[in-house]
Amino acid sequence: MYYKTIYPSPLGIITMASDGDNLTGLWIEGQKYHGGTIFEDMAENKDMPIFDTVKKWLDRYFAGENPLISELPLAPAGSDFRKEVWHILCEIPYGEVITYGGIAKKMAAKMNKESMSSQAVGGAVGHNPISIIIPCHRVVGSNGSLTGYAGGIHTKIKLLELEGVDMSRFFVPSKGTAL
Template identity: 70%
Template sequence: MYFKMEYMSPLGPLTMASDGNALIGLWMEGQKYFAATVQEEMAENDDLPVFNDAKSWLDKYFAGGKPVPSDLPLAPAGSAFRQEVWQLLCEIPYGEITTYGQLAKEIAKKRNKPGMSAQAIGGAVGHNPISIIIPCHRVVGSAGSLTGYAGGIEKKIQLLALEGVDMSSMSIPKKGTAL
């Protein structure tokens, strides 16, 4: 059985999902792939310990604190490749960014391969079911393009600004599929 609860954030309502022990989802209203990893009905329950811990984590984050993903029990559902990418996302420090290409290089190195597609990384990043906590908003395109955020570019900008990221050299793409 799965559970859900809503958290009101500065970005608007967030829906949290849990299997009863770990957080399995955190989605923004209208987010692409909303609840895509949950295959059954979720019952409302705002009194689960994991939800209380996640609320505290989010309160601290939105107040300018620097909580880390490992502070919470996380269990995102996805392929081994996606899990590997999401683990790398958890290692991006608060207030810092990386690129899809850099993540591709890191995965290729871990797998002893000569290279990896940045687009494959983008697909895994875009399907991250635990937004904000698994910080996919810290990944940008080459040359600072603010592309590829399932919650919307404006929310990505808000999260990076909250973390104090210098966005003066970043750009918003004029067209593309990941806007």
């Protein structure tokens, strides 16, 4: 059984999902793949300890603090490859970014391969079911493009600015999948 509740954030309504013990999803209203990893109906239940914990974490995050990801019990559903990419996302320091190619190099090393497709990494990043907390917004194109955020480029920019990232080296692409 899965449960859900909402959290009114500065970015709009956020939907959270849980298996009762762990956070299994967190989506910004209008986000691509919203609820895409939960294949059962979710019962509304705002009175769960996990949701209280996540709401407090989000309150701190949106107040400009740097709460640790490790404070939360996360259980995103996905393939082993995607879970490994999401683990790398959790290692990106607050206020910093990495490129899709940088993640691809890390994945290649983990898998004992010479190289890894940045597009495969991009697919895993884009399907991250726990937005904001698993910080997929911290991934940028190697040329400085702010492409590839399922919550939309404007949301990605707001999150990076909240974290104090110097945005002067980045640009919004004129076309792309996440515009």
